[in-house]
Amino acid sequence: MSDNLKHPLDFTTTEESLERLSKVARIEGFSDEEEEAEEQQGLVVSEPELSMNPVNPRMQRYLVAIEYIGTRFSGSQQQATDRTVVGVLQESFHKFIGQPVKIFCSSRTDAGVHALSNVCHVDVERISKRKPGEVLPPHEPGVVQRAVNHFLQRKDGDVMVIDVRCVPSNYHARYKARERTYFYRLLSGSDPLSILEKDRAWHVPEELDLHSMQEACRVLVGSHDFSSFRAAGCQAKSPMRSLDELNVTEVPSTPYFPSITERGCNLKNGDPLACSSQTKTKTAGVTTNVGDVVGSTNGDSFGIRRQHRCYVVTARSRGFLYHQVRLLVGVLKCVGTGELTVPDVEQILKAKTVSAAKPMAPASVGEESENSEADRLEIPSFYEVYHRT
Numbered sequence: 001m002s003d004n005l006k007h008p009l010d011f012t013t014t015e016e017s018l019e020r021l022s023k024v025a026r027i028e029g030f031s032d033e034e035e036e037a038e039e040q041q042g043l044v045v046s047e048p049e050l051s052m053n054p055v056n057p058r059m060q061r062y063l064v065a066i067e068y069i070g071t072r073f074s075g076s077q078q079q080a081t082d083r084t085v086v087g088v089l090q091e092s093f094h095k096f097i098g099q100p101v102k103i104f105c106s107s108r109t110d111a112g113v114h115a116l117s118n119v120c121h122v123d124v125e126r127i128s129k130r131k132p133g134e135v136l137p138p139h140e141p142g143v144v145q146r147a148v149n150h151f152l153q154r155k156d157g158d159v160m161v162i163d164v165r166c167v168p169s170n171y172h173a174r175y176k177a178r179e180r181t182y183f184y185r186l187l188s189g190s191d192p193l194s195i196l197e198k199d200r201a202w203h204v205p206e207e208l209d210l211h212s213m214q215e216a217c218r219v220l221v222g223s224h225d226f227s228s229f230r231a232a233g234c235q236a237k238s239p240m241r242s243l244d245e246l247n248v249t250e251v252p253s254t255p256y257f258p259s260i261t262e263r264g265c266n267l268k269n270g271d272p273l274a275c276s277s278q279t280k281t282k283t284a285g286v287t288t289n290v291g292d293v294v295g296s297t298n299g300d301s302f303g304i305r306r307q308h309r310c311y312v313v314t315a316r317s318r319g320f321l322y323h324q325v326r327l328l329v330g331v332l333k334c335v336g337t338g339e340l341t342v343p344d345v346e347q348i349l350k351a352k353t354v355s356a357a358k359p360m361a362p363a364s365v366g367e368e369s370e371n372s373e374a375d376r377l378e379i380p381s382f383y384e385v386y387h388r389t
Helices: 015-025 033-041 047-051 085-097 141-155 210-220 324-337 342-351
Strands: 060-068 103-105 114-124 159-167 179-188 202-204 222-225 240-251 280-283 286-289 309-317 382-388
Touching (some): 060 085, 085 103, 085 114, 085 141, 141 159, 179 324, 210 324, 240 324
Antiparallel strands (some): 060 159, 179 309, 179 382, 222 240, 280 286
């Protein structure tokens, strides 16, 4: 990840930057969905609490990027009894350095949500094991990454450290975050989802109108009063948010295997290199083979699964309202199926009440993916990535 860094870092340590850090900590407008939940529980860190944390010169602060499969986690936030991402990560650091650590994530994900790159920070004091009490020079970032991953593999291997670097002692992963990005996958097709897609997507049996969904995105992107797209329990003081990016893209379904046409073989004619004349269609940059299957070479499609059409909704912002992303995806899905029109979306936005919106997309999906009571579902379809901190 170091060679293709997606999140440029701000390492300034001036008085001005410290002042900015304190201001960000108390601005509700920059909170994302998880931070809104914290606000409701009284867990938001205040400016005085930040200033009271002394800097230990013996500590090295590391910025750590992690990816994880959220299916078997009860969220990322550490809990007393349930298995969480931070809990597993802190245990692995403890085994590595021989003492407990406290990890701070740039955002907290809900149960079942996956992360492509969640960023956190941790303070580590390297103490000599041969001479207790002797402080040694900090570990190199690469050593930290390899060692922690070694212990994570013993914890079922559903968390991995993908990057580590040293940062100043006043750098805070959460309050330095510049933007957050959510990806939401929808698979369109009448056939049941493959078990290889379990915990990875929301199944929509109907065909989706990509063009209409993209038109609806253009209505919603930008700075708006998103009162129609926040859950009833949201306690943010302002519904104003700036949605920097919202789009729908058709991509190859994953896991993806080349079809007969793409492999360029026609064994029936005895020429493994002969190109098939099967009809192709191209939609939104994705080439699909009409009626194509992945593995059959004799025209028999028995036992061969047809591929679903895969659409990814991308939402990017400094912060989101409580359940805003799920409500946005729910409306876009209804536009795709024809239940709503683009003018309907404009009216929903202007209504400034969540009762005007369609049922939100599930935080998790499974056999009950069409159930509007999304909070009852058990399997996730969110992917979260932090491009910039």
